Each structure stands twice: as C-alpha cells, then as structure tokens.
Amino acid sequence: MAKRDQLRTTGVLASLVALGAAALWWSNRQVPDIVRDERRARVFSALRRDQIQRVEVDRGIERFTCRKDGARWMVELNGVATEADETEVERMLTEAEYAQPTRALGPLDAAQRRQFGLDAPRARVILHEANSSVSMRFTLGADVRDERAVYAEYDGRGFVLARSVADAFLVRARDLRSRNIVEVEVDRVTRIELRRAESTVVLAKQGSVWRLEDNERVGRAAIESLLGDLRELRATRFVEDNADDAAVARYGLATPRATMTVARAGRPSLVIRYGAPCPEHPDEVAARRDDSRVIACVARTSFDNATRPIEQLRDPQVLFARADEVERIVLHSPSGEVSARRSADSWRLEGVTGDADADSVQQWLDALSALRIESRLPEAEAAPRGLAPATSWIEVTRTGVEGRERLEVGARDADHVYVRREGERSVLALSTASETTLFVDAARFRAQGVIRDVADELRALVTESSDFRDEVTRSAGRWSLLHPSTGDADPLLMRAIAERIASLDAQRWVSLAPRPEHGLDRPRARLIARFEGDGAPVADAGADASARVREYEIAIGAAVTGGGAYARIVGREGVFVLAQSAIDELLQPHVDREVLAIERDQVQRVECQQRGQPRFVLRREASGWRVEGGGSFDRARVEALLDALASVRAPRVFGYGPAPATASLGEQSIALTLGAGDASTRIVRLVLGREFAGAPSGVYARVDDTDATLSVSEEVSRAIRACAP
Secondary structure, three states, rough: OOOHHHHHHHHHHHHHHHHHHHHHHHHHHOOOOOHHHHHHHHHOOOOHHEEEEEEEEEEEOOEEEEEOOEEEEEEEEEOEEEEEOOHHHHHHHHHOOOOOOOOEEEEEEHHHHHHHHOOOEEEEEEEEEOOOOOOEEEEEEEEEOOEEEEEEOOOOOEEEEEHHHHHHOOHHHHHEEEEEEEEHHHHHHHEEEEEOOEEEEEEEOOEEEEHHHHHHHHEEHHHHHHHHHHHEEEOOOEHHHHHOOOHHOOOOOOOEEEEEEEOOOOEEEEEEEEEEOOOEEEEEEEEEEOOOOOEEEEEEHHHHHHHOOOOHHHEEEEEOOOOOHHHEEEOOOOOOOEEEEEEEEEEEEEEEOOEEEEHHHHHHHHHHHHHOOOOEOOOOOOOOOOOOOOOEEEEEEEEEOEEEEEEEEEEOOEEEEEEEOOOOOOEEEEEEEHHHEEEEEEEEHOOOEOOOOOOOHEEEEEEEOOOOOOEEEEEHHHHHHEEOOOOEOOOOOOOOOHHHOOOEEEEEEEEEOOOOOOOOOOOOOOEEEEOOOOOOOOOOOOOOOOOEEEEEEEEEEEEEOOOOOEEEOOOOOOOOEOOOOHHHHHHHEEEOOOOEEEEEEHEEEEEEEEEOOOOOEEEEEEEEEEEEEOOOOOOHHHHHHHHHOOOEEEEOOOOOOOOHHHHOOOEEEEEEOOOOOOOOOOEEEEEEEEEEOOOOOOEEEEEOOEEEEEOOOOHHHHHHOOOOO
16 A cells, blocks of 8 residues: 555656656747847856845955845945945846856866966855855956956856956945935925025925916926936935035035925925035035935036026926817907817817817917017006906816916017916016917817819909909810900919919918908908819818809908918908918919910021110021021021020019019010911010019010010020120
8 A cells, every 4th residue: 555655656746747847848948049049158047137136246355245125225335234226236137147258268277267367356246046045156357368358257167258247246335325315206296495595496386387486387397307306316426425524514515505405295305405516526516415424426417406596497488288288278358268179189169160170279289388488577567468357368278187277368569469377476578479379269270271172173263463453264274364455374374373272271270250450351462263063072171162163252461470461261251371472373463474485497587686786687598597688697596596485484474564664675675577478477576674683583574465574584585685796
C-alpha cells in the first residue's frame, strides 16, 4: 500500500514537472525570437528591472544604498535616508537591464583583473530582487583606452560595456537625492501670496478662475507658470544641507528678495523663499522651503515668476475660456437674445430657427479669444463708456468646467471699443478692429456660402455702379452686351463672373438686419443675376436655388475697414462682408476684351502714326512689303509687328463712353486693312494713349466700333512704336 502511494506521488510530481516544462516551452514560444535573442545578448540576461527592490553601490570613498519604499525610492548614506530622484534610480536600473557587451573577455585571472582595474574596482554593485537573497553582483573597473567604454566583471567573466553604464553607477549619493523642493497637487492650491520688497500681491482662486485682490482676473499664462513651479520645483544643485545662520544670510535668505506663501485645501501652507543669485551661476537663485536648513539653487525663471509686476499678472485677454472648451454662447442686445449650443461636432441655434455653421462659430470664437486689452480705465468711466449698465453682452459657458463668463459690451468711439468683464470694476479698452467680433448677432454663425448655383446656368446679368451700367445676356452659349452698346461680351470674363456668383461666399456675416453704417439703404453698386435650368442639387444657400428660374440681387454698400464691403442679397435676411477680390471681379465692364484678333496673311496695308510725325504706310506686294510712295521694306520687321498684333487682349477696361482726358489718346495709332480689296475688306484701327501704373500696368487704348476705353500691354505699345522708317 505504501509502495502504491509512493508511486502515485512520484507520478504526480512527474506530471507537475512535465506541465512546468510545457509551460516554460509555451512561454518561450510566445516571446518573439528577436526578443529572446536580444535578451540572451545582454550581460544580465536574468535581470528584471521591476523586481529590483534594493541597489547597493560601494565606491570606496562612500557606500550608499537605494531602496524602494512603497512607490518611492530612498537613498541611504551613513544611516540617513532621503527621498531619491526616481529618474536617476530608473536610469541605473535601465542601464543594467539593457547592458550589452561591446565584446566579451571570458573568464578573468588575477593578472587580467589588475590590467582592467577590476582588482580594486571603482564601484561594486549588488542588485537585490524582492523576497530574494543577492540577485547579482558586478564590478566596474577602468575606462577602455580610446573608447567610450569601461571594463566590467560579472560572474567571474570580463566584459567591455558602454560608458553610459558606468556613468549611471559612478555617482555620489547626494547626486541621487530627489531634487524636488516642492511637489504640490495644484488642484488643492487656493491662495498664493507673493511678497517682494516693494509690494505684496495676493492671488485667490474663485471657482476655476484666479483673481487679484481687486477681483480682476489673472492671466492663464501667468497662473500656469506659478502653478508649474509648485507642481514640481526642482533644484539645479544643493549648496547647503544644514545651513547655519551665516550661510542663510550669505545666500540672501535671511531677508529674502521674494517669498511665495501657498495655501492648500486640506494641507499645511508652504513657503518658498528666494535669495541671492547662486555663485558662478547667474541664471540660478538660492531658495529654501519653509524654514528648512537645506539651501538649493533653482532656475531664475521661478524667481521671475514670483516677482512678476502686477500688471503682468492681469489677464491681457478678454476671454478666459479656450475656444474648444465652450459649450454654449449667448448674444444679448436690446433687440433680443439668441444662443448657440454645441452638440458633438455641430452647433444648434436657440431663439431663432436653423442650425449654426460649426466653422463660422469656431472662427468667431477664435476671434473672440484673440481679443487683447489695450488699456484699462477706472470704474468711474463705466457710465460714459456705455457700461453702467450695459445693454449688450456676450456670455460663454465652458464644457465640464465650472465657469460662465459674461462680457459686457459698451460704447465705441474713434479710438476704442469699451467692454467690462462681469464682476470686475475696470473698464477695458480694445482696438476698434474688435468691433466686428463684439457687435454680432445670430447671422455671424451662418455658413459662409451665400449663393450656391450652377455657373453654366447663368443667363443674364445686370451690373450697376457709380462708374457704369451694363447688361449682358447669354444665348446659344454666346455672351452678348445689350447695354450701353451692343456687341460681344467677353466670354472669359463672363465665365469667371458666373463661377464667382454661383459660389459666392461671405467673408463673414455681420448682422441679420442692415444698419445705417452698412450703407445698404443706398447701395453703391448692385448686380442682378438670372439663372435658368435645373439648379443646384442642394438648396442650403437659398430656398430658390432649385427653382427653374432663379434671380439674385446683390447689393453692395459701404467699405469695411481692412478691405471688402458690406453686402446683402435683396429679399433675404442678413448682411455680410464681401471680399474685395470678389468686388473687383464683379464690378467691371463686360465688354469684349479681345482688342485684336487677326490673320496675319489677310493684312494688306499697315498705317502707323506717331504724334507729331508724318504717317507711315506699308503695302503688301506679292510676297514682300513696300513703303507707300517708296521702296521695299524689311519683311522680317513687318512680320514681327504682325506677330505682336495677331492676338491682343486688354488687361484692363476703364469704362464706357468717351475716354478720360488723362488717357491722352492719340500718342500713336495703327490701322490695319484686312481683306483682298472686295466687299469683305475692313479696316481695324487701334489708338493708344499714355502709360498707366498699377497691376497690371499698360497703355490706354481704344479700338474702332467699341465705345469703351481699354488697354494694351507695354509690349504691344513698343511693337507699334517700332513701326517707323
């Protein structure tokens, strides 16, 4: 019976061994070959950094231990334990875990140990795992000549390791101590007092916003810099561990240049004192926490934060919330109130019908966030600036964060627009450019698309401005000018205008209803565009966009500071800013800009005239050219002239009717006789004036049968000027 039990036990043990072997085999199968090979190549292949609980380093001149205490590392020297710098300890363990030899030296004898500096090593290191005896021992010897490497010994074998491994362990205990002077949970900070020689400034947290004693808001950048120091103010070096009164005075800490007192919810207050610049390190200052006798040097930026003038602490921006934090907007004016609420990636209007365009809302929020304060006025200026009380305001609410901001909007004058943040006394003066962001209604949240139609379905266009009025129509694919004269309209220009009108965009929306300053009661220009056809597949830019016949009347009013003009679609709600590029394209005569289009072989006679000089006439004879009343003329010169005149297009059109006096027409002219002397013969005459500047520059010109002043390029003018004996 006993023998049977013994056999049974032996079988169970054998099974467990087999299972363990299978598990080990399976575990190895789960690790990629490249990882297993890399591990085998390491010196300490069995080391697992997360299992190490204690590191002993004996450098001869000192012996210290790093041990893990819960989640922290402590460094012990001569029985005194201080918190260790976790980064430095982790660097030790990482260098050990991943140490790969540059070359392996094999088993070492006594002579080799002396040769490699391993008989009296620079450091003896012992790594202990949790719940284990000694994990592993290794020693670090001399540097390898002409290499950034060091000799090391582990388990009786020699190796050459990268210098970084030695650098991690050849440190002093004090180099491993934590450099954190303070490490604060900043969410607990409720009050910061900054005392300097000339003043004391107090910052207090109210909800999610920090304010000064006069209740004015502290800027995000300023408070984040201060809290960043408190989150982890680190020493660049320690200069005294047990400073006496003389040392405290020597480092300027007996009478600090600045003192920061920090109150924390549920925690004791702490005090940071800043003293004199650190010797030989002018970019650092001496500091100590509370009444500690430990003096450290810290970056001067921390001292600069603590001594920042109060004016630099005040929030220079009108809006505290970041654009991506805002979940609701309220616009209030004497005429009513409208709001927009974020829903996922879209915005929904409340108080008016329709949805808001997400891009338009984002652009407005970005503009509001960018507004900066130019100056501050005392509370007594509130009433004269339209802020006691304000009749208009903008209110934003942040997502998931306590914080509602109301910006009261007051009057505007030639220099500034005046606002006040709710709960604050100061009147804030902003640049006049902020007017377009502050005085808005629900129209500002509309999509930029004003008209969405089909360019090929534009059939007629009437354009009126202070300079001209013309009418064009399209039939059988051809554009014709009906007024002020008849003829061809320029097909290239009409194509560009049709595309512009069919996809007309607002630079921005201004208001739902016109105001006197928009200049739309008596617009300076208007266009009436008629489209016929099936229309656009969507009607988001006008309810009539899918009707068979669609007509849009665009009224253009006063100019806008910064470019563009106020505009509206007559019969629709809303005023928008039309870009200057669109105005320049739309408000130009539509007369055909093709000044000349000739077949060179059809030209029989060329008549050139320069002001103050006799006429010069050339006639074609057989295959050559002769001067009228004279001999033959260089054919190559005539061919070059005709090449320049074969296709001439006007860069600009200046208007219908008589030419302006400034054009000085008649400086030169050229008349071309085309045909073979029969009924089809015709004469084309081009008269040029003076040059004009601009973009593009050129020369004033008129062509027969076209009642408009056009232009030609300077190259064409030079070619005609060259038509001389």
